[in-house]
Amino acid sequence: MGHRCCSKQKIKRGLWSPEEDEKLLRYINTHGHKSWRLQRCGKSCRLRWINYLRPDLKRGSFTAEEEQIIIDIHRILGNRWAQIAKHLPGRTDNEVKNFWNSCIKKKLISQGLDPQTHNLLSSHRRSSASTISNMHKKSNSIFIMSSHTPNAPVETTFQTFSSLPKPPPNIVQTPSTIVTSEYQTSAIVSNKFSSDLPYDLLVNNGSNICSPSYMNPTAVELSNNENIANWVSRVNVDDFSGQTLEEVTQVQVQQEKDKICEDTVTDVREANKDNLERSVSFESSNFDFGLLESVLSSEFISHDLSCMDELAWNF
DNA sequence: AATACTTTCAACCGCAGGATC
DNA sequence: AGATCCTGCGGTTGAAAGTAT
Numbered sequence: 001m002g003h004r005c006c007s008k009q010k011i012k013r014g015l016w017s018p019e020e021d022e023k024l025l026r027y028i029n030t031h032g033h034k035s036w037r038l039q040r041c042g043k044s045c046r047l048r049w050i051n052y053l054r055p056d057l058k059r060g061s062f063t064a065e066e067e068q069i070i071i072d073i074h075r076i077l078g079n080r081w082a083q084i085a086k087h088l089p090g091r092t093d094n095e096v097k098n099f100w101n102s103c104i105k106k107k108l109i110s111q112g113l114d115p116q117t118h119n120l121l122s123s124h125r126r127s128s129a130s131t132i133s134n135m136h137k138k139s140n141s142i143f144i145m146s147s148h149t150p151n152a153p154v155e156t157t158f159q160t161f162s163s164l165p166k167p168p169p170n171i172v173q174t175p176s177t178i179v180t181s182e183y184q185t186s187a188i189v190s191n192k193f194s195s196d197l198p199y200d201l202l203v204n205n206g207s208n209i210c211s212p213s214y215m216n217p218t219a220v221e222l223s224n225n226e227n228i229a230n231w232v233s234r235v236n237v238d239d240f241s242g243q244t245l246e247e248v249t250q251v252q253v254q255q256e257k258d259k260i261c262e263d264t265v266t267d268v269r270e271a272n273k274d275n276l277e278r279s280v281s282f283e284s285s286n287f288d289f290g291l292l293e294s295v296l297s298s299e300f301i302s303h304d305l306s307c308m309d310e311l312a313w314n315f
Numbered sequence: 316a317a318t319a320c321t322t323t324c325a326a327c328c329g330c331a332g333g334a335t336c
Numbered sequence: 337a338g339a340t341c342c343t344g345c346g347g348t349t350g351a352a353a354g355t356a357t
Contacts, residue, residue, distance in 0.1 A: 016325085042342075047326070050344095082345060093345075098324050 016048055025053055051092045058090025062099050070096060071104060075118045 016024075024045055051057075062070075066088055073084045081093035081100075088096065105115040114121050 041327095043328095044326075046343075051325070079346065094325075097346075102323055 016052075021048070021053060024048060051094050056090055057092070062091075062103075066091070067099075067104060070100060071108075071118075074100065074104075078116070 069087055070084055073087060077083050079097075079100075081097040085091050085093040085096045100115075108115045108118070109121070112121050113119065
């Protein structure tokens with residue numbers, strides 16, 4: 001069964017001809033993109049405009065950077081192409097989806113990764129990695145560690161896991177397993193939700209972490225500098241070969257905390273100087289609430305968030 | 316050169332939610 | 337209240353292009 005508007009009348013379907021494109025462009029230039037009732041189904045016109053005719057679209061193949069962004073966000077959000085596309089200016093959800101299905105998916109599989117979960121596929125797991133892999137399932141961090149075998153191809157060096165926080169604050173989970181660089185693997189470092197980490201800034205005012213209205217405006221403003229992508233940090237396991245994961249964890253977490261706290265403390269002081277009473281415009285904010293909301297409401301973070309209530313910004 | 320097979324990606328489908336009449 | 341339209345989304349399809357035999 002076709003779309004309602006298409007089934008009612010004889011409307012052209014299939015590929016668009018250059019003449020039709022031109023006609024649609026002329027129509028949009030004259031009438032704007034408010035009404036889509038042409039000889040084609042309105043839905044088809046709209047789609048053609050969004051996916052092909054829009055002037056701000058970027059053409060050509062995806063760059064390595066774009067690919068990495070897609071992988072990183074997909075790891076957190078899953079197949080939410082529209083959300084992912086929002087972080088790639090000039091790219092459409094359809095484009096991202098097609099690129100994923102035709103390229104990235106295969107690449108991940110060839111690397112032994114499950115494209116849906118980003119975990120190692122069972123067939124690629126070795127005993128030395130299984131411990132870490134299982135650990136990942138239990139752990140609650142969005143820290144990512146990457147490692148590679150000395151002879152591994154460059155594109156296989158980002159084998160990453162991630163997950164999001166569940167346990168109560170102040171508890172930094174530190175799985176103790178020897179980290180080696182002999183096997184290409186990834187490992188969870190620790191729980192990022194310690195009480196003095198930047199998430200606190202975002203949730204210091206209530207249980208509904210997803211809603212900006214529950215957030216402390218000052219805190220949100222201060223967080224504007226931190227894009228969600230920066231929440232995911234990478235460390236190189238090779239630098240810590242031979243150390244226990246616990247040791248690596250403590251060092252990395254401390255460094256990350258120090259850096260973040262340093263930044264946020266500076267920001268807070270700056271903000272205090274600037275008079276904290278001024279209101280914050282969410283619309284003008286660079287902070288991506290859409291993605292934040294997506295992340296927080298994704299199945300990755302389906303855990304009970306009530307523990308967030310306990311978080312407080314103790315400054 | 317011809318055919319078969321694979322890949323790519325534009326377009327479609329179906330659904331949901333909101334706005335309008 | 338119900339019908340219709342618009343918008344947005346993720347999944348799927350199939351024609352065209354590319355590649356292998």
